[in-house]
Amino acid sequence: MRVIRRLRMGWEPHFFAAELTSVPPFSLFWGSFHSEIGTKPEGEFVCLFVCLFVFTVFAGIGMKSSFVFLLLMSGVVVNIEPTPEAALLYPYGLDKGDSKNPKLDDGTSKRVVLSVPFSFYGKEYETLYVNNNGVISFDTPVKQYTPDPFPLADGRPFVAPYWGDVDNVLGGEIFYRQTTDPALLKLITQHINQYFPSIPFTATWAFVATWDHVAYYDSRSNKGNTFQAALTTNTKTSFVILNYKDIQWTTGVASGGDPKTGLGGTPAHAGFNSGDETNYYNIPGSRTDAIINITTTSNVNVPGRWVFQVNELELIGVPTEVPHAAADKRCWL
Numbered sequence: 001m002r003v004i005r006r007l008r009m010g011w012e013p014h015f016f017a018a019e020l021t022s023v024p025p026f027s028l029f030w031g032s033f034h035s036e037i038g039t040k041p042e043g044e045f046v047c048l049f050v051c052l053f054v055f056t057v058f059a060g061i062g063m064k065s066s067f068v069f070l071l072l073m074s075g076v077v078v079n080i081e082p083t084p085e086a087a088l089l090y091p092y093g094l095d096k097g098d099s100k101n102p103k104l105d106d107g108t109s110k111r112v113v114l115s116v117p118f119s120f121y122g123k124e125y126e127t128l129y130v131n132n133n134g135v136i137s138f139d140t141p142v143k144q145y146t147p148d149p150f151p152l153a154d155g156r157p158f159v160a161p162y163w164g165d166v167d168n169v170l171g172g173e174i175f176y177r178q179t180t181d182p183a184l185l186k187l188i189t190q191h192i193n194q195y196f197p198s199i200p201f202t203a204t205w206a207f208v209a210t211w212d213h214v215a216y217y218d219s220r221s222n223k224g225n226t227f228q229a230a231l232t233t234n235t236k237t238s239f240v241i242l243n244y245k246d247i248q249w250t251t252g253v254a255s256g257g258d259p260k261t262g263l264g265g266t267p268a269h270a271g272f273n274s275g276d277e278t279n280y281y282n283i284p285g286s287r288t289d290a291i292i293n294i295t296t297t298s299n300v301n302v303p304g305r306w307v308f309q310v311n312e313l314e315l316i317g318v319p320t321e322v323p324h325a326a327a328d329k330r331c332w333l
């Protein structure tokens with residue numbers, strides 16, 4: 001009767017399941033199924049429907065109707081599959097309208113003229129280069145393959161998602177595009193609003209550069225790194241989003257790395273350099289072996305994602321896991 005009362009009060013599957021599954025023999029099924037798949041909300045539904053099916057059989061309704069019931073319930077279960085996790089990387093590739101860098105060890109994109117100036121620490125830039133070695137630079141290309149810590153003595157302004165000796169001749173591709181695609185701008189706006197709730201922001205333009213499974217210089221392995229940098233602005237406020245999907249190597253051979261592992265020597269460096277001596281940031285672990293763990297660190301509580309407001313310096317949050325961060329006094333954390 002208590003079960004019927006529940007149904008009359010409205011469909012409350014969780015409570016209904018609790019009532020039904022407390023009665024033998026359903027409790028036996030509930031226990032075994034719940035331990036495997038019932039730890040998530042959708043698992044509760046699966047457990048409930050399995051118990052209902054068993055109930056139908058036990059009630060002697062007959063095999064034919066039980067079979068129909070099973071078909072109906074299996075359809076429901078399929079429909080309540082959990083949704084996949086949001087992708088870390090923004091969409092990229094030739095089918096998204098990307099351009100692709102030429103195959104050249106220390107090469108760069110052509111000079112890209114921006115349709116909207118990008119504000120980067122008090123200066124507005126109208127051109128940039130996507131450099132193979134993991135750097136987006138303003139006004140002048142960067143061919144340097146062994147990274148230096150920031151601030152750089154020569155004042156070059158650039159964003160370094162993963163500054164190391166990439167060689168796209170040996171593997172991988174480097175894509176880029178500037179875009180005003182409403183769907184992508186909406187997604188980027190949602191992310192920025194989530195991470196910086198006190199800053200009013202609606203993206204009107206974005207630039208997305210993606211290094212897709214790129215190899216390291218003189219590689220004797222199949223290792224590849226996949227990472228991305230997105231610049232976005234509303235013409236006044238600007239942000240940089242760095243996404244690290246898969247990092248398998250840290251160092252090219254000319255930077256002291258092992259040709260078989262891509263490790264050791266002077267590892268890759270991540271962060272940005274404004275061009276002056278005060279506005280810069282080195283992501284913890286940079287130029288140490290720990291940079292390979294950058295897929296697990298974050299300042300916005302999304303593993304593998306680092307986000308910065310860059311029209312003026314404002315850093316937020318703390319990394320979730322950075323082994324050497326505390327000892328690195330260059331890191332502003």
Ligand SMILES: [Ca+2]
Pocket residue numbers: 105106107132133145164165166167217
């Ligand atoms: Ca290179």
